[in-house]
Amino acid sequence: MISCRHLTKRYGAATAVEDLSFDVRSGVVTAFLGPNGAGKSTTLRLMLELDHGEGVTTFDGTRFRDLPDPIRTVGAVLETRAWHPGRSAHDHLRMLAVGGGVPQPRVDEVLALVGLADVAHRRPKGFSLGMAQRLSLAVALLGDPKVIVLDEPENGLDPQGIHWLRTFLRDLAAQGRTVLVSSHQLAGIETLADDVVVLGRGRVLAQGPLTAFVAGVGADRLEDAYLQVTAESMEYAGGADHA
Numbered sequence: 490m491i492s493c494r495h496l497t498k499r500y501g502a503a504t505a506v507e508d509l510s511f512d513v514r515s516g517v518v519t520a521f522l523g524p525n526g527a528g529k530s531t532t533l534r535l536m537l538e539l540d541h542g543e544g545v546t547t548f549d550g551t552r553f554r555d556l557p558d559p560i561r562t563v564g565a566v567l568e569t570r571a572w573h574p575g576r577s578a579h580d581h582l583r584m585l586a587v588g589g590g591v592p593q594p595r596v597d598e599v600l601a602l603v604g605l606a607d608v609a610h611r612r613p614k615g616f617s618l619g620m621a622q623r624l625s626l627a628v629a630l631l632g633d634p635k636v637i638v639l640d641e642p643e644n645g646l647d648p649q650g651i652h653w654l655r656t657f658l659r660d661l662a663a664q665g666r667t668v669l670v671s672s673h674q675l676a677g678i679e680t681l682a683d684d685v686v687v688l689g690r691g692r693v694l695a696q697g698p699l700t701a702f703v704a705g706v707g708a709d710r711l712e713d714a715y716l717q718v719t720a721e722s723m724e725y726a727g728g729a730d731h732a
C-alpha cells in the first residue's frame with residue numbers, strides 16, 4: 490500500500506500540487522486521473538522523491554529513501570525513452586540489473602514478459618512508442634517489485650497493446666501488488682481499475698472505489714463522473730479561471 494500525506498510542490502509563486510493526501514491499496518489497480526496540468530506527474534515524482542517538495546509518501550510504511558532494497562519494492566516508469574543510444578534493450582536492462590543487484594536471468598525473463606524477447610538485442614532508439622512503453626515496463630518489473638507506478642503507460646500503444654497492458658496490469662494486481670497508473674484514456678478504465686484518484690488543479694477531487702465515485706456523483710459511467718468533477722479544473726478550457 491502507498492500512503493501520500495500532505496504532498497505540496499511549488500514552482501516559484503505557482504503551486505503545482507497542494508496538500509494532497511490519498512492511499513493506494515494493494516491487490517487492485519488504481520487509475521490516477523486528471524486533466525492536463527492537474528499535477529499527476531508532479532505527484533508521482535514527489536512520491537518517488539525524484540523532486541523536492543513537502544509531505545511524506547510511504548510504501549508499506551517506509552519512505553522511499555529508507556527502503557532497504559528499492560528496486561525490489563517499487564518499480565516505476567515516469568519517462569519513456571530514457572535510454573542510452575548505443576545500448577541494446579538487453580544491455581540497458583542488464584546494466585540496471587547489475588546496479589540493483591538483480592540476478593541476470595531476470596533480464597530475459599522481463600523481456601519475455603513484456604513481449605520484447607525477439608528484439609532484445611536491438612537498440613531502443615529505433616523502437617516504436619509502443620515498444621518503448623514495453624521496455625519501460627520491463628525496467629519497472631526488473632526487481633519483481635510489490636509496487637508498480639507507471640505514468641501514462643498506454644501512450645502510443647495500439648488497441649491490441651492497450652488490451653495486452655491492461656490484462657497484464659490486472660494480473661499484477663491479482664498477485665497482490667499495488668498498481669498505480671496515470672492515464673487519459675478513460676474508455677475502458679472501468680475494466681482496468683478498481684479504484685481512482687482524481688486530481689484537478691493540484692488538489693484531490695475524488696478518491697476511492699471507482700464504482701462508488703461514479704455512483705456518488707449520480708453518473709452512469711466513469712467518463713461522465715470524471716467530466717463532472719473536473720469541469721472547473723480544465724487547464725485549457727476556453728476562458729477558464731486560473732485562480
Ligand SMILES: Nc1ncnc2c1ncn2[C@@H]1O[C@H](COP(=O)(O)OP(=O)(O)OP(=O)(O)O)[C@@H](O)[C@H]1O
Binds near residue numbers: 503
Ligand atoms: N518544472 C516545472 N516548472 C514550472 N512548472 C511546472 C514544472 N513542472 C510542472 N509544472 C506545472 O505544474 C503543474 C502540474 O503539472 P504536471 O505535469 O504534474 O501535470 P499532469 O497532471 O502530469 O499533466 P499532463 O496530464 O499534461 O501530463 C502544471 O501547471 C505545470 O505547468
